[in-house]
Amino acid sequence: MRALFVALLLSYASGSGKAAGASGAKGNRFVCTAVPAGTDLSCPVETTNRVQSTSPQEEELRNTIIQLRETILQQKETIVSQQGTIKELNSKLARCEADARSRGNARRKDYSKNTMGDLPRDPTETVEQLGKTMQSLKDRLENLEQLRANTTGGMFPNELRDLLKRRLTDLESQLLTRVAELEEEKSQLYNETTAHRQRTENTLNSLLERITELEKSNSAFKSPEDFKVSLPLRTNYLYGRIKKSLPEMYAFTVCMWLKSSASPGIGTPFSYGVPGQANEIVLIEWGNSPMELLVNDKVAQLPLAVSDGRWHHICITWTTRDGFWEAYQDGERLGTGENLAPWHPIKPGGVIILGQEQDIVGGRFDATQAFVGELSHFNMWDRVLRPIDISAMANCSAYMPGNVVPWVDANVEVFGGATKAALEICEDRLFDS
Template identity: 40%
Template structure:
């Protein structure tokens, strides 16, 4: 004879909670213990149990109404939480299954007089699974939150850097526009022939791949050359003060310095390093010369010879008909610029001769003295055309001597 369900009393008390079970908000289910009373053989009275089930008043000392209300509240809470915690539905279903198995096991063991320990084992196993699930969910949430914060910080840094770069570009463009307006006003007033009575300089205010100046003069075939200029860099590495490109060779003649490399002279894509030390912020006079005879070269700074050598593109001649560009390194004729190789700063009195100047002539140029131009490239305003925001500004290093730039 098996006892009716009413004979199994589940005592609930607020002092003993089922720890580890989460998701039941609003009520805290508590279990004290499950009491099963074995019945001696032959004393099972089914009618008496049914009478007890129908008459709750027979349970001395128990608040039947409280138990019924509590059970109903728990049932309603579970129904409400099913819609809110979809990810835990499987766990709740497994709980229902374990409770059913526990109830069946209790009935069977009660009939045989054995212990009823399945309830405790099922609850402990369920608690372990729920705690593991909660731990996994907590770790995943923290990990995703950390990754999201890192990405937000990175985006914020990129936004600030972009804003700063945009601000610098806007300032440079505004300055260029103002200078152009001033220039246009001068042209409208007919002052072009005397726009720069004390000489002029080229200004490259920022590192770009579009700001440059072109020398509008035909370059003939050369067996030797000397290039001189005044230079005032504004950044690390002078960039590319001068490059001459022809259709078959963009590196026919190049003078440049990278951010972390020495000054270099390229002739027909052959390179030699020059022992020049060009500092930022001050005007400096530099000259380089080359001859196809033995590929000899010389480098001057401040009118003094700093280094010389040979075997630089020996026997080669500089091909005619190319384009001479100031401020950028050409990968194609008139294009293919790279901002990392651009000149940032100012330059003036750029001259190209079709011969090798003597040491005395170079020293004279560094003192702003006048010598005969070679005619390959002459520093006159009409021969220099600026592009991309590069500007011509009044004044140059030798203006204080009141000497002609030629």
């Protein structure tokens, strides 16, 4: 009985809705249908003997209502999508404005720095990026309009289209304003860069002119050998360098003029290093130790004393046969010895440094071992000179340039503040005495 009552109610509701839509109905007609117990009453019950009570007009009206409902749902979905797009456009616009402000502040901050070579970023990139963003927004708008046309067969509602156009117009105006600001900043930056570059070029030109003058003055010696190298400070960066290297040698003689009053020890007048042996040939007076000669890192002490602030001529000879050596000061032989690296040939292809002791070939100097003073007429031979020749050079009665390393201006480089100056050694020596 309960199921029958529910079925009557459903039938009545359906029939009354149709009857209300028909203008010519005189009354209501009810149809009772038996429903088995346990049937789901939420679903309509199809019957074969149901009496047709709707007219064609009612059926058409019902279809129209259904279509209107679907259209309303589609319109709602489109509006929600358009609202999301508007929010996205607003968000992008806010990011563009924030990015433009941050870039402007960063650029103004960078302009206050006086740098050489570190220039601010070219504003053209920012303009291109804003242009790309603008074109992307326009493309989105066209896509939305196309989507709306495909969905409903019409365009955006006038209000939404006008709102988007106003937004795009505002964004275009802001973009043009920003472009004008960037162009002005670019022009200002170019002017500042040009002035800075001009100042830099003027400074470099002045330095080049000064260097040229110094080079001319240094090369204006009466003869190529009449000059000295000055190393006034005990540092690890003042030194001279001989451009020529040594061949393989089984004997040598090295002579030079020295003037130093450094204490304790005059340092290292010269050193010769080769790959694998930085102490191939070294002359050094370090600390309170006497002057030493190193050959292949083997040591011999020399009875020389040259730290009185006067010019002294010293010569050292060595031969691989029994490692025999001799030491001369001011033309007089003061000491000899043997067993200094016997039967060891001097290796070729190394570097000769004036004023520093090498820990690696050509570098890693120690300031405590640096020579302090003046040095001139550094010559080297691949044989042992006769005592008479050494005495003649010390007495200024003869001059013999080295056959392996001669003392000439073009063969000597100076670095780190070391200087070359004109010198007539014999006249200077007479003046000292």
